[in-house]
Amino acid sequence: MPEEALSPAIEVHNLVKAYAGVTAVHNISFTLQRGEILGFLGPNGAGKSTTMRILTGYLPATSGSVSLCGIPVATQPDAVKRLIGYMPENNPLPEDMRVSEYLYYRGRLKEIPRKKLASRIDEVLELCDLTRVRTRIIGKLSKGFRQRVGIAEAVLAEPPVIIMDEPTIGLDPHQILIVRDLIASLRGRMAVIISSHILPEIEMTCDRVLIINQGRVVATGTPGELRRDILGHSLYKLEIAGDIAALSDALAAVEPTLKITEQSGPDPVGFHTLRLVTDRDDSIGEPLMRALVADPRFRLRGLNRESPTLEDVFLAATRRTWELVDAPKRSTK
Numbered sequence: 001m002p003e004e005a006l007s008p009a010i011e012v013h014n015l016v017k018a019y020a021g022v023t024a025v026h027n028i029s030f031t032l033q034r035g036e037i038l039g040f041l042g043p044n045g046a047g048k049s050t051t052m053r054i055l056t057g058y059l060p061a062t063s064g065s066v067s068l069c070g071i072p073v074a075t076q077p078d079a080v081k082r083l084i085g086y087m088p089e090n091n092p093l094p095e096d097m098r099v100s101e102y103l104y105y106r107g108r109l110k111e112i113p114r115k116k117l118a119s120r121i122d123e124v125l126e127l128c129d130l131t132r133v134r135t136r137i138i139g140k141l142s143k144g145f146r147q148r149v150g151i152a153e154a155v156l157a158e159p160p161v162i163i164m165d166e167p168t169i170g171l172d173p174h175q176i177l178i179v180r181d182l183i184a185s186l187r188g189r190m191a192v193i194i195s196s197h198i199l200p201e202i203e204m205t206c207d208r209v210l211i212i213n214q215g216r217v218v219a220t221g222t223p224g225e226l227r228r229d230i231l232g233h234s235l236y237k238l239e240i241a242g243d244i245a246a247l248s249d250a251l252a253a254v255e256p257t258l259k260i261t262e263q264s265g266p267d268p269v270g271f272h273t274l275r276l277v278t279d280r281d282d283s284i285g286e287p288l289m290r291a292l293v294a295d296p297r298f299r300l301r302g303l304n305r306e307s308p309t310l311e312d313v314f315l316a317a318t319r320r321t322w323e324l325v326d327a328p329k330r331s332t333k
């Protein structure tokens, strides 16, 4: 079958999950193509684990539909489980088994034919850089190695979809780097969803990011698209003293789309720090600096173009939902 005739790895339409008294997931929809890596982000209680558990067929949805590779989870949960490698948070592993023994046991449970299994285990041990610890007892391995054993188990049967909940939690920076490279090496071979709180990790590893808050999708796109959509095309940090009330008009005279998004100060010597956004992609730093220096109402100490991180995007997107979802409710009370 040609690649384009294949269904997406994951299709979620208008997914809703209500627990008694709490709607944890409100109408979430998204698609993940085969071979793509998606970062699934949200603050505590946003509904990430609930969504992942529905995707894996361990929890029924209240309404909406989820299909993996075209197979509906609601009616064929067992078939769907065979399409997934799942690494839950704090993945429990048998302490007293050897690494290759464990993979053999899991491979048999996943119905990998006996004659293929030994060579497949060699491949995943190599992929996950575990060959040198293959005969070691799992309980005696460091957290980084154990995490890689979890990944080896998830990819063992070559499922088209891998779901990982917080795969780098509790690892040191060196171990994080190894796990990150390992996940990146799955790109193009398997569709991967990773939930994580470590945003630089997500930014470096994922093709696309989906941010949820209070059970709703608040942003989705590549990290670059999210920066533009959520934060504006260019960001500046301005340190300035003087007639701050007149600043908005002075900025608009240089570039009509320039807006102040944050303001703090004054500091002990009278300077305010402001964050500005504009819809323009090209730099307006030079004309802005010239205009402010020439204006006798202001004293300029600094003007820098900033590169926002995924953390800035995350904070702005989740703050925005709070304003959209919570604020009206509060004002009607």
Ligand SMILES: Nc1ncnc2c1ncn2[C@@H]1O[C@H](COP(=O)(O)OP(=O)(O)OP(=O)(O)O)[C@@H](O)[C@H]1O
Residues within 6 Å of the ligand: 019, 020, 022, 023, 024, 042, 043, 044, 045, 046, 047, 048, 049, 050, 051
């Ligand atoms: N079994 C349950 N019964 C009732 N409410 C639940 C249940 N499981 C989760 N919730 C609620 O649903 C909401 C979403 O929880 P969920 O665990 O999916 O969020 P999360 O994004 O995974 O959070 P975290 O990052 O803290 O794990 C929360 O308000 C939570 O209290």
